[in-house]
Amino acid sequence: MCYREKLVALRNRVLAFGVVGGVGFAVEAVILQGLSYAGVRPIVGRAFSFPVAVTATWLLNKHYTFRDRAVAAGRSQYLLYLGGQIGGALINICAFVLTIRHWPALSTQPIVPLMVGSALGLIFNYSWANALVFRGPSPAPASNQ
Secondary structure, eight states: OOHHHHHHHHHHHHHHHHHHHHHHHHHHHHHHHHHHHTTOOHHHHHHHHHHHHHHHHHHHIIIIITTTBOOOOHHHHHHHHHHHHHHHHHHHHHHHHHHHHHSGGGGGOTHHHHHHHHHHHHHHHHHHIIIIISOSBOOOOOOOO
16 A cells, blocks of 8 residues: 555544544433433533443444454453543543533533534544554455465
């Protein structure tokens, strides 16, 4: 594969990861906003919305973004993915909390701080998934000569 083809493949993978992240964001935002309307504090709401969003993005990344990569067994791959997502979530949640603390009015509109946190966690999450969870190309099929 030439340099240009590698760049195009990288661009396509990053875009796909972003689309899947957007779906995960939407899943989490809907749950978080619904819990907020029900009177649940935003930080507590994230304890419920985050695991659902992580599971959705793992499934989509596994079957869409990184479908051409060799994968570990389902459970161990999910746990490795979850570990990386927890690291990204720490970045995400710190930004979320700092945004609400800096602009208290945003506690009634938690989607804005969620956007800030999600944007900052994206680079870490992609790097982890690309390098550790869905690493390397799939082995070439054996030929029957």
